[in-house]
Amino acid sequence: MVPMIPDEVIDLVNQTRAAGGSIAFTNGVFDLVHPGHVRYLRKAAAEGDLLIVGLNGDTSVRSIKGLGRPVVPAAERAEVLEALASVDAVVIFEEPTPEELIAQLQPDVLVKGADWMADQIVGRATVEARGGRVVRVEIEQG
Template sequence: MRLPPAALHVSREIPDEGRWNLPPAARVALRGRHQLQEDDVILDAAELEAFVREQRARGRRIAFTNGVFDILHPGHLRYLQAARAHGDVLIVGVNSDASVRRNKGRDRPINSERERAEVLAAFECVDAVSVFDEDTPADIIARVQPDVLVKGADWPTDQIVGRETVEARGGVVIREPVERGYSTSAIIEKVRSL
């Protein structure tokens, strides 16, 4: 675990636009000390575009991944840490509740999109979270134009949505190994069987 610089302190009275002027490392350090709220990391489409422009202007390598992230487990955390290691910043796209229901059925998600985004935003390895409503992440990937698209190795390369978009601009797609023994669906089934 990285500890934030001890001397770093920013008042909660700083206007929202002032927080954007902090370097990302300071925002991450502040988040680790509970000085900033998750809303500083959970971004709507316009905020996400501004965040991406800021990162590009600073010459940062942008990694992107996406998923439902419904009931988080250690496999999710390790996956996100590995995804972050492929870039200077990690943006996580999260399926909206409606998107999850269309993809996984009406009994999912267990946790709301807001709750899922909030938990992800609290992870030190996650720099930005944005909820998308489409069935696939194709649109958000096209908007972000990440340098690195990270997906689990359980996805065949030819089925990774956004691969062509990323590769067309010189980016890379990385299939990160999946932790065996962890599954949100298995956790849900286990709880239901109790």
């Protein structure tokens, strides 16, 4: 299944690139957003001119975390993330990983938490193949 990227996100990406800017991408569940998430997203935003967050949809979260999750539905999690000054756009995806979303967006910078081993970061090969970089940032538990 290929994630649907809203036209306004594609427009943002194209405008940013046309202006010589860089696209940063990160992803996660972001269920029950806490200050550690906010700080992580600020760090991610500092890596590019535009930050796009790939948000695991409800089906994706259940497949990863089991029944009873997410606590907060995807539309509400997206609304909270979009309200943060550091986040420029949110794209919900239902696949287990953001691999296809990363392939479509072709970000210049892929940001993940330092708890991820560098060789296990999904999308790393895609980003590095086009000259982009992967940044691992420290995370704070919430």
